[in-house]
Every structure is written in C-alpha cells, then in structure tokens.
Amino acid sequence: MHTRVMVMARHQLVREGLVALLSRQGDFALMGSFGDGREGAAKAVELRPELVMMELQLEGLHGVDVIRRIAAGSPHTRVLCLAADEPHELMRTALDAGARGFLAKDASPEEMLRALSAVRHRQLYLSPSLAEAAVMATTPETHRSYAFCKLTPKEREVVQLLAEGLSTKEAAARLNLSVKTVATHREHATGKLGIRGVAALTRFAIREGLAHP
Known part of the structure; x- marks a missing residue:
C-alpha cells in the first residue's frame, strides 16, 4: 500500500527534484507539491497525507505556522522538515509545533528514505550532519524563536x-x-x-x- 506524501518547498526546482526522487520509489503516492505555505497547509488539512516533507521557508505562511495548522486539522499527518542553516531556536519551535524531524538538504536519497520511514513510524529523525544544531534544538533550555x-x-x-x-x-x-x-x-x-x-x-x-x- 502506497504512503501518501505531500511536498512543500519555496523554489520550483527544489519541489520538482523532491517529486522526482519520490516518484522513482514505488512506495509513495504524491498528493501534491506547493510553494505557498497557506495553500499547502489548506491542502494538507483537506487531503490528510500520511507524510509532509517541507521547508520552513515558504511563501505567504511560514513553515512553523503551516505545521501548527496541519497538527490541528490533520493530527495523523507526520511532518519532516528540510534544513540547511536554520537557527536552532527555530528548529526547536518547529519541533514544539509538531514536526517529527529534520533532514539535511544535502542528504542522500537513501537517507531521505530512512528519514521518511522513521517519521512515518512515529519516530523522531534528525540528520547526523545536523547533530550540533539538533542537540541545541532538543535541549529543554533552548529558547524558542x-x-x-x-x-x-x-x-x-x-x-x-x-x-x-x-x-x-x-x-x-x-x-x-x-x-x-x-x-x-x-x-x-x-x-x-x-x-x-x-x-x-x-x-x-x-x-x-x-x-x-
């Protein structure tokens, strides 16, 4: 049975790249790709995919607020965030909002699949290359954005x-x-x-x- 997944990324080239990677795998059914956070959040609540892979930097509505809307309207949807150099305070805020992990944007396709699998099975996933930021993000004393x-x-x-x-x-x-x-x-x-x-x-x-x- 296919896992229903949705992609949200600011730039079209990134969205198309992620869609192409997912399409080559037989386990995923793509529910749509969006660059506008407001539109993406509304569609996620409407279609209720099992997974959302998204950047925090989205047009129109920031990713943290997108995560909050998804958590409220489609609580069974799991969100995996793509990260490059996000401040750890922002990562902590995203995790508090309901994100289930962060995948480095330079991760391999194999790591992407591992991350999606972990998040789908309700596990927290943090890319090894984000180790320092991840430790800061998951430290209770870390201030929110x-x-x-x-x-x-x-x-x-x-x-x-x-x-x-x-x-x-x-x-x-x-x-x-x-x-x-x-x-x-x-x-x-x-x-x-x-x-x-x-x-x-x-x-x-x-x-x-x-x-x-």
Whole structure:
C-alpha cells in the first residue's frame, strides 16, 4: 500500500527534484507539491497525507505556522522538515509545533528514505550532519524563536508578507483583511519588537527566519 506524501518547498526546482526522487520509489503516492505555505497547509488539512516533507521557508505562511495548522486539522499527518542553516531556536519551535524531524538538504536519497520511514513510524529523525544544531534544538533550555514568542500568528503573517515585498494593500488582499486591520497588525508587531519602518521589519524577518534574504 502506497504512503501518501505531500511536498512543500519555496523554489520550483527544489519541489520538482523532491517529486522526482519520490516518484522513482514505488512506495509513495504524491498528493501534491506547493510553494505557498497557506495553500499547502489548506491542502494538507483537506487531503490528510500520511507524510509532509517541507521547508520552513515558504511563501505567504511560514513553515512553523503551516505545521501548527496541519497538527490541528490533520493530527495523523507526520511532518519532516528540510534544513540547511536554520537557527536552532527555530528548529526547536518547529519541533514544539509538531514536526517529527529534520533532514539535511544535502542528504542522500537513501537517507531521505530512512528519514521518511522513521517519521512515518512515529519516530523522531534528525540528520547526523545536523547533530550540533539538533542537540541545541532538543535541549529543554533552548529558547524558542523570538518571532514566535512575541508575535501573534496574524502578526507573523503580516510581517512575513511585508518582508517579502508586498504592500499593505497587497498583504490585505492576500489575507482577506482590510487595509486598516493589516496596518494595525503591523503597528502592533513593530511596537512589540521595538523597531520602526518596513526596512527594519524586513531585517528582523530575515534574521528570525520568517523571510528569505
């Protein structure tokens, strides 16, 4: 019986590469691939795949919030994150949100299959090449990502969209909110963070892993 799997990655080339690798294996049934986190989360809740392989850096909605939506709407779905140089605080936040492991982006196809198998069987998987970051991420004393401690989910969405270059009006349309509401979320976020201006907000988002440089 095939394992139903979904792929989420920011760049099309990465998505297509993962899809090609999975397609060469006879054990997987692909349920879709997505670059937009909001769309991917909605589809995961709708289709309920057994596995999701995903990057944390996604368009529109950060991977941690995607994981939280999947955990709430499809609790039997297991999430394996792809990692390169994510801060260990962000890795810890993702694990707390419900991720079941981290696979290094330069891992071999054989390791990818081992990781998927482990996660499918409810085991935690951490790539050996991520050993130092993984130890820090699983240490109880490790602090959570600042953005995920201080900001509400909606404030994070607004910060991410603005950092990705959208205007307040464009962000409002994407989130199906009024321009005034988005501006209020932005003001609340900048007030909590003690910063002013979109440029400073963008630098914060990149540093915290909410947006890609």
